[in-house]
Amino acid sequence: MAAAAAHQIAWCTTITTGTVEIVIRNGWVILEGEVEWWYQKNAAEVAVRHLSGVCGVSNSIAIKSTAKIPAVGMDIEAAFARNALLDAKQIRIEIAGNKVMLHGTVPTLTQREEAERVAWAAQGVCSVDNHLAIKWSKTGD
Template sequence: MQRTLEKTDTELQNDVLSELKYEPSIKVTDIGVLVKNGTVTLNGYATSYNEKWQAVHAVKRVAGVKAIADDIEIQLPNSYHRTDGDIASAAINQIDWSTTIPQGTVEVTVRNGWITLEGEVEWWYQKNAAGSLVKQMAGVKGVSNSISISPKVTKKEVEADIKSAFKRSAMLDAQHIRVETSGNNVTLHGQVRNYSEYDEAERVAWSEAGVSSVDNRLEVDWMF
């Protein structure tokens, strides 16, 4: 594979700013971008937790980013302010209305606009769905997803199944990813070319039935 010339910090900064402008959910004029040796620091402020999350996610899509420091502060408009009780009630209603998350499996605690999710579900996608639902709510300043996964499946060839899924993926180079399992716990080693592949590898690992934890130790090296 032909190696691409490494970007300068200025080129990377311009690419990050362009990607932020390309994301319609982000007010890019309120967010600053600093780059040093491939590490991108985001500062400024966002009007919601979801906007802050979308900004970091957009930077992950840019080739050449080696690390991300998220220093964005959330400044809620007056129309977004909610009491902790209002946020908690809205959050549990969102979760109860979801057809993805079994009722009664998730507990919600809110303190100073920060939501903590606890409880127990069988699949990672159910845990992920709960976090995705509440992070978009008005008044939310942050989300800690502490839901545990307790799969009913205990006897699966987890490692073999994940490796096969990596080989099927159009986004991943399975030859550069090593999978280790200990019971229902999965550890990923190796290299990927960008944060999109990093996230995709973790998503694939979590999607395997029986996985209760994923330790993603993949290194991002877009030059390999």
């Protein structure tokens, strides 16, 4: 199982070679190391999750980035503005270190999830706390 997991990680084109270490314990795959983007951390987990014999995955990969924090906030705001699914005026972004907190209201669960996905996609983001409330209203109210 360890060899299969190592091959899956090596074959994953989104993960930089040598950034992820794999430990196998009683069927659990433990991923460790450092990557620059959340999608790389996620890709490592997806790559090994469905291997034969895997009981579960513990993803302890850290996100380490050289991105400047003010730039992260501006990148997320610009991505919100470009996103047709989101009303960027209803979402407030708060940044503390590499942590992003989303506040405000959105009309649907889909928009809440999309806002979180967009925030995770910014370089340097290590965690996202989604505090967006869903405020549904009937058309015409």
